[in-house]
Amino acid sequence: MKRILNTAILGAASALALSALPAAAQNVVVANATVVTGDGSEPVENGVVVVENGRVTYAGSADGRSYQTDVIIDAEGAWVTPGLFATVTTLGLVDVDAVSESNDSRAGSSPFSAALDVAPAVNPSSQNIMIHRAAGITRAATTTLPSASIFAGQGAIIDLDADSNPIVKARAFQMVDLGEGGASRAGGSRAATYALLRAALREAQALTGSRGIPQTTEIAQDAEVLLSRFDAEALKPVVAGTQKLYVAVERAADIRSVLALKNEFPNLDMVLVGVSEGWLVADEIAAAGVPALADPLDALPTGFDQLAATQSNVGRMKQAGVKVGLNTAGIENPRRLAQQAGNLVGLAKMPGASGLTWGEAFASISSIPADISGMGGQAGILAQGALGDVVIWNGDPLEVTSVPTRVFIGGVEQSLGNHQSRLRDRYRDLDESDLPKAYDW
Known part of the structure; x- marks a missing residue:
């Protein structure tokens, strides 16, 4: 399947749509993905997942489909699974x-x-x-x-x-x-x-x-x-x-x-x-x-x-x-x-x-x-009528080094931030001059 849009354009469009919309269910298409439906079957390459009004309307092979919707994400071959x-x-x-x-x-x-x-x-x-x-x-x-x-x-x-x-x-x-x-x-x-x-x-x-x-x-x-x-x-x-x-x-x-x-x-x-x-x-x-x-x-x-x-x-x-x-x-x-x-x-x-x-x-x-x-x-499944819980991963989700890059629950994208991630970001690149004064104690 041809990529629906250039990756850079898709990224910008996605960011703009996410910033403009309230925390409500969106119409989202994740294309060019390795799709895992969660029903026990093996992954589908070059697949697509469609979420409309918080529910999955399609998940599987792209089959030359095209879409006009709120958010279109080019997964660039990444794994996409149910939550x-x-x-x-x-x-x-x-x-x-x-x-x-x-x-x-x-x-x-x-x-x-x-x-x-x-x-x-x-x-x-x-x-x-x-x-x-x-x-x-x-x-x-x-x-x-x-x-x-x-x-x-x-x-x-x-x-x-x-x-x-x-x-x-x-x-x-x-x-x-x-x-x-x-x-x-x-x-x-x-x-x-x-x-x-x-x-x-x-x-x-x-x-x-x-x-x-x-x-x-x-x-x-x-x-x-x-x-x-x-x-x-x-x-x-x-x-x-x-x-x-x-x-x-x-x-x-x-x-x-x-x-x-x-x-x-x-x-x-x-x-x-x-x-x-x-x-x-x-x-x-x-x-x-x-x-x-x-x-x-x-x-x-x-x-x-x-x-x-x-x-x-x-x-x-x-x-x-x-x-x-x-x-x-x-x-x-x-x-x-x-x-x-x-x-x-x-x-x-x-x-x-x-x-x-x-x-x-x-x-x-x-x-x-x-x-x-x-x-x-x-x-727990990507099938017609299921809740729009969709996770995009940076690798095989069953591998220890893989983590989610985007998470949707009921069609709404979620923040992945928490205390642990903020502490990681705060201290990851510090040198000794940035250490708290109490560190020398």
């Missing part, structure tokens, strides 16, 4: 981990657990949101973490836009911690964990009157159960199947026990999180139709519930037919989500190991976690 979808995260809840006043990720002293709703606490001006936006992450599932109970509370789907309302869907899922973490909070044993979980779900059923249990406003008293009335009420949509239940679980035996819950509570819409030993029971997970958000590369166990951890876990579950996305909580630095996906591509080339193809790896951090989170066809 990354990060899950499970605490984005918007933490600025400094070690400073409790700026950390809303845990509520260990709260009388509530399942009733906690993360949506009102998300801060769209959080530096963590800005930093991850600059890494190409445009949407995320964010939640508080289990602390006082096995239940963490109700997580939300957020966008990383620079506007004042980051909540895409409040109360999108309930988070529960089983295995070693849950056992320690429930009384010191996995037996106590499952007893608490079943009791909580049955109380929620009693409040709804489902499965033949008479509806009642009376639930067990505090001396008889570890949930308040508000927590039990919060679990009603879980037992009804209208709210997803994210289950943090690692050990193969625990995964089997979790899957068995569907026999007692058939409406549960479960998602397995962590799943270090998932490869041992991959056929059972696939048969149950339960998706997984797995840690990318668990090479060594970090606890007794991960003794069978292997780097081939994700690849083997994928081969067994499990829908697998990558779990951001299992990554030390969530900004390296794309790098972790790239590691699975490299793993596929190792003799005897199981990894992912390039297209599968990118889908595991884009369309698959979006689909698991309830945004299938809307986020």
